[in-house]
Amino acid sequence: MTATHDGLGVDHLITSNMPLVGHIVRETMGRVPSHVNRDDLTSAGLTALVQAAQAFDAERGVPFERYAATRIRGAIVDELRSVDWASRSVRRRARDLDDTRSRLASSLGRTPSVAEVASAMGLSPDEVVANDDDVSRAQVLSLQGATTSSLDELLPTQAPSPEQLVEHQEKLAYLVEAIAELPERLRVVVQDYFFAERPMADIAADLGVTDSRISQMRAEALVLLRDALNNALEPSLVKQSGKPGGCASRRREAYFAAVAARHAEGARRSPQVTAQLSRQVAAPVAPAPRRLDVAG
Template sequence: MSSTTTTTPATMSDRDREDMIRANMPLVGHLVREMLGRVPAHVNRDDLTSAGLAALVTAARAFDVERGIPFHRFAAARIRGALLDELRGLDWASRSVRSRARQTDVARQHLTATLGRTPTLAELAAHLGLPVAEISSVEDDVQRAVVLSLHGFTTGSADDMVTEPTMGPEDLLVHRERIGYLHNAIDALPERLRTVITRYFLNDEPMSVIAAELDVTESRISQLRAEALMLLKDGLNTHLDPDQVTGASRPDGCVARRRATYFAQIGTKGTLTSRLARTSPQGLPVAA
């Protein structure tokens, strides 16, 4: 039934509400597709659809035409809230993931300072006393959490990744500045890391192709990608949310100095005016 119906809640029949639900089921599909475009591919469409349909039914039961709000707008707010609740339940960046991320990062920094290069997975595993397979699993979990964090520049919440489609003027300016900082952070990366990030995320090139052209293994590309994402995260947070920056294990070491130099370079890559003029890099979405 159209949202312009003159039936009041007191007289609206169950059949009327059922018709209203059926007429607005495509709205659920639209909002689910919109959200799937902003979250990683492993998010299950059916789970989101079920949550959205349940919210549509609840909205139909609670709808009051006397408020003067069209039903599709009323239902859309309820559906988006239910989808966010569903995303929160996935717990992508749990405490254990964050803890393992810190342990792995500290170990990598220590070995990098000792060896003068980025350690291999086998060296990381030996240093941590863990099987190589478990280190690989940690790397995958950490990378997923870091990729998700780029949506809101913090590790974790679904609210950071999926926001309401409309923003006020102040929120819009902050959002555009973040996009600009992301561009600056990518531009300031060391050449090899910038190449991996640009070609893998922005140009959507397979890891095997990047590895072949750089004459390294796919495992090495995966390591460089994880290293670059950690740098991006901490680089962005240095300027946007300093409390989220991962502390260096050796503040006076060469690794800490290189990180500090990189963080400083991000700030010199642009001005407020130039950052506000940038658009979101394809492949590395920012909360929109």
């Protein structure tokens, strides 16, 4: 295929190779966690396709499809890295720790202790725990994995039983209250990204930060939301975060207490008022908002 640098030639390269983006995104989605947003990867791939069409030089003898595929895959990898809270060094050490644990488990016939893993790696136990904590905070999990019930069960069915309706209303109330009690900037990110479906770049511009920082703030907010729901409904699922008694731990506990206090106050409201609060927290709501994920 020969490319020209006029608009017609570039447009033809883009439109005729758009299925290539879909193919690479599908291929990538099969190797990444389910929380990864397909639309974000597709957007990154399409942007790379446009850039590839504009920069393509047929005289180099490389087929456009091969050239574009390389650019698209690179852009998708960059997108995945931008939403990964853990650094490459943390991921690399995590892989080394996993390999060491597997090797020790095979030789010992049991799960090795933190001290045994640390000794085999030449690290201190605190370093092993710290790396595990970093990976845990970076791991984003679906809301469907945050509680014992799936997200579908949080929504009313066509013919809900009274018990299901009460359970749904309570969980929805906790989610609304948890969002309302988030620190202001985190709440803005959640509302704008998931409910208003605004692009990260626009949110970043409003808050005066980078796109990468918005990704981090989103992940931080979702960790708090997941832990707030679990603290209220399934306390055994709440993981210790940070140093016990430290500033971060105290802030988390204060947040949980604020959510509980708001819920206690909300329990005295009528269902109509609770529904109104739900609309206020979610406003402005898009017709089909993004799936709300939480970070683990």
